[in-house]
Amino acid sequence: MPELPEVETTLRGIAPHLNGRRIVNTIVRQPALRWPVPADLAKRLNDQLIGACSRRGKYLLLEVGAGHLLMHLGMSGNLRLVPDNEPLGKHDHVDIILDKAGAANKRLTLRFTDPRRFGAVLWVNGEPGEHKLLKSLGPEPLGELFTPEYLYRRSRQRKVPIKSFVMDSHVVVGVGNIYANEALFRSGIHPLRETGRISLARYQVLCEAIKTVLGEAIEQGGTTLRDFVGGDGKPGYFKQQLTVYGRGSEPCVRCASTLREVRVAQRSTVYCVRCQR
DNA sequence: ATGCGGACCTGTTAGC
DNA sequence: TGCTAACAGGTCCGCA
Known part of the structure; x- marks a missing residue:
């Protein structure tokens, strides 16, 4: 949830x-x-x-x-x-x-x-x-402190896959498995790419994608707010348009290649072999 | 410091 | 149909 x-x-x-x-x-x-x-x-x-x-x-x-x-x-x-x-x-x-x-x-x-x-x-x-x-939590992803420059600086010398890096709450809070997958797809970055070997330009795209994807999801979550008290309280985020998460073996929405599913740090990871490098 | 695997739980689904 | 194994939106902790 x-x-x-x-x-x-x-x-x-x-x-x-x-x-x-x-x-x-x-x-x-x-x-x-x-x-x-x-x-x-x-x-x-x-x-x-x-x-x-x-x-x-x-x-x-x-x-x-x-x-x-x-x-x-x-x-x-x-x-x-x-x-x-x-x-x-x-x-x-x-x-x-x-x-x-x-x-x-x-x-x-x-x-x-x-x-x-x-x-x-x-x-x-x-x-x-x-x-x-x-x-020792990292900055809020929707806050001003979360910038491409910050991500770039923290990423130097780091060897972990970029997906693990953005999901590390000491780097930035609030990026869970679903939105890590989604943000990396939107950024065109392969989830296994080594964190320390990603350029500032690519971190600019990634930072923006994280903010956008979380922001859009919060807007959608807002639709259930009015029924929150006394209602069924069921969050509506599954209505969210997920482009990769839960879609392993299905076609990429952008290029129609078959999406690949692997495990990164024990977490389900879905990406497009063609769109994400 | 960094990276990795295990741990904590129950419920649902996939596979035999 | 029924049993078992794998997996699920998180993240802390201990160890190398």
Whole structure:
């Protein structure tokens, strides 16, 4: 589920309903996520007001009192606002119950669901930027710090395939497997090309492709926003026009050559032998 | 520092 | 139809 556009869509969907709301109760049904959910989470959250909601890479941050709730959706997680009569699912691990508010004066629950449990729900005291998980993350792909010059500088002497490089969160955050495949196709760069042997001119194309592909996906994710509360919450990014991901052995949309699928660092990698060099 | 493989989980699908 | 293996949108960690 969660690539960066999904996380951003989640944030945009929940943030307006959370800001200024008071947490009345916290229920942890399954603390065994990627890391244990802190045993004192309820004590930290209950009776506190939620402040600013933000995102760093694929990590979501909710300001609560003097600290922050830090969450990650892993491979299969989602975070939704549900009405208080919403039936409980098998993988609904954490509920954060909010006070009644708003025009409808309805009680809402922020529900963290994650079948594979690769996600995380953590508590951070003080400044989240200093937290171990966030401290050495690379720039935001849609931000001003993510430039061709930055990519070029960081890439020198590096031997890894370019696909692994752009998926490294210490280089740039938020480029997951789907969009790494898509951005490389749009750039005409072979996913296995050695990172240190790519010119600045090609990094200009790649940088732009990453920004474009993520930006377009976020726009599409926005179509599900209005139904986010109380709706089915199903993200709509699978509607996205994917040109290579999941299309191994199918024809290239540009040249009709058969797309090749290989594994790079254990991840499914699809590319066009003719268009990508 | 860099690169690599393993680890964490469950659900779905492909193959026999 | 039923069993088993492979694979899935992430990314941290330990080791060489």
